[in-house]
Amino acid sequence: MRAFLACIRKEGLELLRSGRLLILLLIFVFLGILSPATAKITPWLLETMADSLAGSGITVHAVNITALDSWMQFFKNIPLGLIAFILLESGIFTGEYQSGTLILSLTKGLDRRTVLLSKAVMLCALWTLCYWLCFGITYAYSAIYWDNAVARHLLLSAVCWWLFGLWVTALTVFFSAVAKNGTAVLAGTGVCVLVSVMLGMLPKLKAYLPSFLTDGYSLVSGFAAPREFLPAALITLALGILALAFSFPVFSKRQL
Amino acid sequence: MDMLRITGLKKRFGDKEVLRGLELSVPEHSIFGLIGRNGAGKTTTMKTVLGLLKADAGEIAVAGEKVSYGQTGTNRHIGYLPDVPEFYPCMNAPEYLAFCGEITGMSRSDIRARGDELLKLVGLEGEKHRIRGFSRGMKQRLGIAQALLNRPKLLICDEPTSALDPVGRRELLEILKAARGETTVIFSTHILADVERICTDVAFLENGKAELQGPLEDIRARYRRDEYLLEVENEADLPRLLQAFPALEPAGENLLRLRGKEQAVFEVLGFVTERRIPLLKMERTEPTLETLFMEVVGK
Numbered sequence: 191m192r193a194f195l196a197c198i199r200k201e202g203l204e205l206l207r208s209g210r211l212l213i214l215l216l217i218f219v220f221l222g223i224l225s226p227a228t229a230k231i232t233p234w235l236l237e238t239m240a241d242s243l244a245g246s247g248i249t250v251h252a253v254n255i256t257a258l259d260s261w262m263q264f265f266k267n268i269p270l271g272l273i274a275f276i277l278l279e280s281g282i283f284t285g286e287y288q289s290g291t292l293i294l295s296l297t298k299g300l301d302r303r304t305v306l307l308s309k310a311v312m313l314c315a316l317w318t319l320c321y322w323l324c325f326g327i328t329y330a331y332s333a334i335y336w337d338n339a340v341a342r343h344l345l346l347s348a349v350c351w352w353l354f355g356l357w358v359t360a361l362t363v364f365f366s367a368v369a370k371n372g373t374a375v376l377a378g379t380g381v382c383v384l385v386s387v388m389l390g391m392l393p394k395l396k397a398y399l400p401s402f403l404t405d406g407y408s409l410v411s412g413f414a415a416p417r418e419f420l421p422a423a424l425i426t427l428a429l430g431i432l433a434l435a436f437s438f439p440v441f442s443k444r445q446l
Numbered sequence: 447m448d449m450l451r452i453t454g455l456k457k458r459f460g461d462k463e464v465l466r467g468l469e470l471s472v473p474e475h476s477i478f479g480l481i482g483r484n485g486a487g488k489t490t491t492m493k494t495v496l497g498l499l500k501a502d503a504g505e506i507a508v509a510g511e512k513v514s515y516g517q518t519g520t521n522r523h524i525g526y527l528p529d530v531p532e533f534y535p536c537m538n539a540p541e542y543l544a545f546c547g548e549i550t551g552m553s554r555s556d557i558r559a560r561g562d563e564l565l566k567l568v569g570l571e572g573e574k575h576r577i578r579g580f581s582r583g584m585k586q587r588l589g590i591a592q593a594l595l596n597r598p599k600l601l602i603c604d605e606p607t608s609a610l611d612p613v614g615r616r617e618l619l620e621i622l623k624a625a626r627g628e629t630t631v632i633f634s635t636h637i638l639a640d641v642e643r644i645c646t647d648v649a650f651l652e653n654g655k656a657e658l659q660g661p662l663e664d665i666r667a668r669y670r671r672d673e674y675l676l677e678v679e680n681e682a683d684l685p686r687l688l689q690a691f692p693a694l695e696p697a698g699e700n701l702l703r704l705r706g707k708e709q710a711v712f713e714v715l716g717f718v719t720e721r722r723i724p725l726l727k728m729e730r731t732e733p734t735l736e737t738l739f740m741e742v743v744g745k
Contacts, residue, residue, distance in 0.1 A: 196548030200534065207536035207576075290532040294592065297496050299522035300549040442516045446498045 193300055197308035201282075205316070210278050217274045218320040222327025225263035229255050230335060257336040258411055261344070264328045265351070265406045271324060272355050275317060276362055280375040282309055283366035293446055306441045310363045310434055317355050322348075346416050347406035353426050354403040358383060360430035367441040400426040447510075449474045449600050449630040450495065455504035456654075457490050464490045466654030468504070472600075472632050472647070477622065479641035479662075480634040481739060482651030488634035489529075491651070492604050496526060509599050522550065525598035525629070529605040531589030535578035539570050539588050542577060543595055550596040557595075564591040567621065583614045590621055594629075601625060603633035607640055619644050638735040648735070650742045657742045669733040669741070674704040674711055679724035690717055700726070 205211040233253045243249075286292035296302065325348050332338050341347075358379060365378035386401040396402055402422040408414035450472035457465040464487040472478045482488050493499040495506055497513055497520065506513040508520040533542050540561055547557030565571045568587035580588065586606065593601055603622065607615040622631050623644045635641060641648060641662075649659035658665060678684060678700050687702060688694055693710055697703035704710060711728070718725055 192551060193549045196545055200545050203541075204534060204536050290528070290530070291534055293498060293528065294526065294531060294533070295549060296498065296518055297521050297524060297526035298546055298550050298596070299518050301518055302516065445500060
């Protein structure tokens with residue numbers, strides 16, 4: 191346990207002093223502000239564009255903006271946050287393989303499982319912090335300008351997206367145990383997400399795939415019921431746990 | 447007791463067979479020099495001992511405990527100093543040692559006391575800058591501090607002096623020499639002067655095997671020949687000596703080599719005394735590690 195806590199502290203220190211934490215927090219704070227801000231300026235944007243649009247034969251009527259528009263923007267923007275998160279954190283293992291820093295720790299008797307677990311926990315915690323910070327900011331601004339009550343099952347839809355992010359994080363950990371460099375980690379994780387999105391085009395499979403969890407707007411706008419998300423949520427959770435579970439034997443047998 | 451015992455160790459990288467049934471015994475409290483050419487398998491041997499590389503065949507035991515690939519249990523007995531130690535650049539030296547102490551299970555008070563003691567020993571006391579800005583020499587010194595932190599039974603150093611300046615090299619060798627009281631030191635190198643300076647035991651690695659190993663003094667005695675070197679003051683005396691003793695042969699400027707038993711030495715000394723030939727020196731030549739190594743590698 192002491193070794194695990196020491197590793198967590200080390201990861202935290204690296205995150206803080208390398209500036210990665212600050213960059214991630216700035217990105218997610220920006221995205222959190224961007225969603226309600228985009229919704230807020232939409233009427234003004236349309237109004238300023240009304241004359242030029244009228245020339246093209248498009249008539250702009252008065253637009254009624256609600257919290258739903260803010261949440262629609264949130265679900266459009268949050269993938270950018272996840273991409274930034276994975277891009278910045280994809281080297282958390284491979285950076286150590288390449289620099290050789292991990293070798294000294296392991297030669298002190300540090301258990302490989304402790305290394306993997308501490309990094310996985312750190313990544314999940316970081317994703318959780320960034321994601322819910324972004325959500326909280328959007329929630330606060332949406333509550334100030336409009337009424338969040340119009341968004342149905344808001345917390346559930348947010349949990350679904352968070353779960354999707356955790357699955358992607360687990361994939362990153364798995365590919366970090368397998369691959370030698372950050373590019374391969376990104377490629378492996380990206381291919382898995384892409385496969386999920388492609389398979390999601392098949393109507394019969396759609397509701398059982400992790401990518402289905404990203405359709406939070408259907409939930410908040412009332413187009414989908416919460417129970418429809420249950421299979422995808424359970425499967426995503428299982429796939430995430432499997433990815434982490436397989437990471438341990440792969441990492442233990444890895445030649446360094 | 448052997449602190450490290452390797453039996454029948456084999457390791458292949460693709461087509462290249464690096465270790466071909468290596469047998470090695472490192473006695474407790476020895477300073478063991480692992481000598482070999484580049485690519486002889488020194489680093490492979492060390493990484494296999496550390497459980498970082500998987501052996502194709504053979505067994506390794508550290509302090510009597512079997513080493514298993516991927517498991518780090520036996521590493522609690524080991525301190526390791528690679529040729530280019532790499533640390534977390536965002537930490538400073540005391541923070542890094544504290545991290546090492548935590549993962550090895552040392553008590554907080556011991557980490558602090560031992561950390562301070564070692565930082566003083568390697569000349570990094572009071573150094574609060576991040577490791578990112580450390581020179582190669584400073585990293586090497588921090589490397590030795592982290593390797594000795596948990597008082598390991600076996601200290602493994604992989605070419606520790608290869609990139610150091612003469613002063614840094616001498617300091618590091620002194621630290622390794624001093625560590626012998628507490629630990630067994632094994633270090634790989636191709637700088638034979640370093641081995642001659644501090645090692646008690648050696649092994650020559652060639653063709654994936656230890657061609658020669660044992661206490662340095664025993665090896666020297668085994669390879670010692672009845673050979674003497676004679677230096678005369680005046681070059682003009684050389685022909686007289688060469689003529690009088692067919693066993694003498696030129697060995698450089700004003701130098702003569704004598705191969706033979708002690709009786710031949712007495713005869714030569716009698717000759718030079720009688721004729722009052724000024725001598726600068728007369729000594730028995732000891733086989734150097736370099737000559738032994740060249741003999742082993744067949745050059």
